[in-house]
Amino acid sequence: MSRWSETLDALMRERGRALYGYAFVLTGDAADADDLLQDALVRAFKRGRGPEDVAAAHAYVKRAIQTAFIDTHRRTSVRPRRDGRDADRVLQDPTTASTTRDALHEAVLSLPPRERACIVMRYFDGLASPAIAEELGISAGTVRGYLTSAIEKLRRTHGDFGLDPTDAVEGGDEHVVITSKGGAR
């Protein structure tokens, strides 16, 4: 078996769950997550010797998931639809927290791809704007614009949920961290 193929096997054995979960966060759909992860694996392994080890492969595939997600959605819908809905309620009842989180994720999935990717990288990966910018190859100012716009949309369409635009733009880690524990990242 070739080296890239062995690395691919090891990656999916050790980190497959986390990578699939990440693709699912971005897409919100099992079939789309399948396609996204498949595209990312192809991008990561089709050239050269491929990533050297599982850690490098994880980082590369995760980055490929982010870029493939944006690319795929650009192909299918060059101009994302605007969400003109307004929030009709602000839900703060802790007994319905689960419903709140579901509604919030639905709201995230309604965002345009770049804004959605930035929100996921900010609040799931815990990255700061400059680190997101580095990962996506765009400027930090652009990332801040996406985050601000996304938070405004989420607040406008689904209530504020305690979302803070300042925290969105200024918070987070400056460095990309790849972990595998619990499949979170």
Place this chain on the structure above:
Amino acid sequence: MSNELMESLARQAETGGALYDGRGGVDDAVVAPARRRVRRARTMRTAGTLGVTALVLAGGVAAALEWQGQRADVAPAITDVPVVDPDAITADDLRAGTMERTLDDGRTGQAGVLCTMTVKDNPYAGANFSRADSCPAVWVAEAPLVELTRADVVVGGDGTVRVAWELANVSGGPIAVDRGTIGIAITSEPDRVMSGEGYTAGDRRLIAPSLWSDRGKRVVQMEGDSDLLALGTGDLLDGDVVLDPQMFTGLGTEGLLEGMSDGTVHPTVTLQVRVAPAGAAGTDELFLEASAVATTTGSMDPVPVSFEGLEPRTRGETRDDAQEALVCHVGEAENPRFQPDDGDGMANWSTPTCEAVWIPGGRLLELTDVGIAQQGEHTSVFQWSAVNVSGRALDLDEASAGVSIDLGDVGYVSNSDGVSVGWTPWNDDSRRHALLSSASEPVTVAPGDPITGEKTFERDDKALDAHGAVFVRVVREDDEDGTRELLLELPWSLAG
């Protein structure tokens, strides 16, 4: 605070993880198809590398053809041949009696070519590559051993050329031939020495003005999987070869397709048949040659009106009163836009050779911004935007826009997802490689409106001060005709 959002996303990841667990992983749905696509991509890149190698080996004479489609149906069918005959004549039997052959030496008999090489360079001795070489021409026998009894050329409407041939053993005994490696050549002026035009070869097919590289040497293509048989007296081999229009854009093909189509060129078809050695392949390879002037029928359809009025363009030429463009004559069979969707959701791209032209009447599109952003350790993103300066609406194909990044004489080319990075794409002063895509998304760009694009490619720091071009396909009134494509070429440079 934003704890709710963080928890929501974490919960969604866990939901995805549970889905993953519930399915026992995603081997069938994700990993297996990804592995197939990776293998295919790596195989295609390897094939491209081999093509480049052939170009270098041939000292710049050969035009290595970059195949994007399926292999041609060149393999001959046995018409009436016994498979095994230990008494068949071998190359060892014939080689001892060969004589020097030169152009116009006035002799007749069985023509051949005798190549000598080290065993490790012999493609039939286990070396995993093909080669085109110039080898001494020889007379193998005083009378013909094989004859080409049929050579029919049919020119299709889209420029696809089909050659049907039939080879007969006209000698008095069986000959051990290698039917798996038979090469077919089409020449326009077979009785002169090539004068630097070069030739185009690939997949056991070769197009050239002539096979004579000098007065005593002939070009021969050594390629294919060996498949030996004894061709008995009177036995026939026949075959059918398809040459797509792209093959007639390479070196040494000037005017041949058009000449065959309008009847002004009567091509000669030559088969080069490897004779099997008595034992294992070694340092010598002997090829018998059988030639005939082909019977040519058929002609290309008239060039669509969309392509009328275009003017020839040479590399580096500048004009303010016209738009740089490319005409890619690919034939529908080799046009990604007309190939069936392979269902993987990814666009297929090809890199055909196209003719550089001007569209007279002023500029149509002008690039307003070009940049390359590094995206981490392995990836870069090429972003561009252009504006319609024509003063009228332009129908363009946004999804098929491609990017060529010219790194000069670097010796490698990397093609992926609509970006070509590496070796200069110009074949000569009037022809260059471009990019065609299976994706198509026609848009109408109003006067003064922009059109933009972004392409991700494998990071190569040499691209940061390179030059190149963006290609934007023109959506024509006869867009359902995929024989040719018209691309606007938008040159750019990032150099200091």
